[in-house]
Amino acid sequence: MDLIASILTITLRAGTSLVYATVGETFTERSGILNLGLEGMMLMAAVSSFATVYYTGSLALALLVGAAVGAALAAVHAFLTTTMRANQVVSGLSITLFGTGFASFLGQRLGPESNSHRLVGLTADRFSPIAVPGLGDIPFLRAFFNQDLLTYGMYLLIPLAWFYLYRTRSGLWLRAVGEDPQTADAMGINVFRTKYLYTMLGGAFVGLGGAHLSLAYTPGWSENITGGRGWIVIALVIFSTWNPARAIWGALLFGGINAVQFRLQAAGTTIPAGILNMLPYVATIVVLVLITWWEALSKRVGAPASLGNAYMREEK
């Protein structure tokens, strides 16, 4: 029981940044915009939110900055793909390339002169796990209630995002834009505004995902702190069939398998470590294949129909 609780604790902690980013990218893709810039956006958010908390000591401001940086980069993507009608893949990739490089650059320029590697290796205030009184001591359940504020935020975010997308008028409009922008436009929905709005909102959540790494999970800034998690998120969105309620499973599976495999190794298992290290990635691929297969069989396509296409009003 203790082992399960400790695995669950670390899984939720590891999954938090993935869930925020997955929910964000789900909103973006629901508006028909594919944003492959996540890796760069998460890194930029991670470095700028850590710099903020280092200089101001305010975690709330740091979160805000992280979200704003994510939204700002997403706005660039929205401008390039919606207004300029650039290729979404190319635009997203260039944001990743830019963000990765610029985040490293900022990490070497921000921070005190006295530190030879500036921001790297510094410590600042962080989101520490807080036990919920009463619930934090119950066996098993304590895994859920010994977390940092952002993880508690995640518990709220998932149902709220689901409710917004499937039970509100604005959510319906958002889905309509992603499925068939022409029809949505004819209905009187402002397609361009919707695409901008949700790309930026998605970017803000992706930014929070990046901020969780540098403010809570691995507090501090190290170059490439995401280690490719931005790409995993893109797979997790497909994995969750563009449904925020399912985002949690993907993130838990990916984060959980890692937590389990390291524990198996620590316990001295006979399974080769190479195989164990492969597991999270293999599991992601296997589930992706299963989902695609299930979609083909049931003819229920999860992907927004207009995903990746530029919308041109003149073409009506």
Add this chain to the structure above:
Amino acid sequence: MKKTLFAVMIVLLALAVALPVAAQKAAPFKVAFIYIGPPGDLGWTYEHDRARKAVAADLGDKVKLDFIENVPEGPDAERIIRQYAQDGYNMIFATSFGYMDPMFNVAKEFPKVYFEHCSGYKTAPNMATYFGWIEEPRYLSGIIAGKMSKANKIGYVAAFPIPEVVRGINWFTLGVRSVNPKATVNVVWTNTWYDPVKEREAAVALLDSGVDIIAQHQDTTEPQKAAKERGKLSIGYDSDMGKIVGDTVLTSPVWNWSVYYKQTIQAAMAGTWKSHGYWEGMKAGVVQLGTISPKVPKDVAGLVDAASKKILAGTLNVFAGPIKDQSGAVKVPAGTTISVDDRAGMDWFVEGVVGKVK
């Protein structure tokens, strides 16, 4: 308009031809370093870069020491090494094992350029290899860990199951068991040199399994930070991690590459450079034990100091037998020393390690 444009272009062309000539008058000796990670990793690449800066400060404007970071091992590395050779660099250092074959290929094409590869085994008339016996300070750090572990269980976050990492684990364990025969060293592989999140998760898994000290062979300080947050101790690696993480880092086996870089660059500049396989230990100064934390009791620090003096004096050879493998079978009999080749290809754990190489 066309004429003005033409005139501007002529001027630019003239400048382009004239400037390099002017610059060539005092052409410095151009050296390039290829890094696997960023200098800001505070670990492996940080130490190479610290040495690069030290040599640059020492030799002044006679040399120009450039670097490129985050170069993946493989075809990309070959392209980048070739580019430096083509750009007129006199000497190129490749600082990761996986750069060996790419560098070997390029070395054949540029016989006048000096190539140096860290941690490999291939050499050519214009390509040398260099490394250090970090196992000596690893052994010393093991003495501290063995003395200070109350659980008699020490965790080791390790990157890849290659001989370099296996040796590190083995001689750390030999150090631990030299003072605490009951202690074990539990290994978790991450299959990455650089991934702060994974390194932390591996360390946390070990801490959950009951270890009270975390040692590591990774390129960041994340396992040390994870241990500190849990109120546990750690042993650093690569750089003096106590300075970054705090006094919960008991000590760190560290690299001091400037000793080697200075001598080999000077040899190349003087024209006396010959291909070689440099592999030295604490005596040469290329490896050493970092700062010992105030948390380490005086008697333990004294023990380490004594062993360190013996290594420097040549009376303690950490590579001497008897050395047993995990099954308890004697692999290196008493009175003999494990050969350099056997060390270079080491693929088995010594007694006391919990984990598997493959």
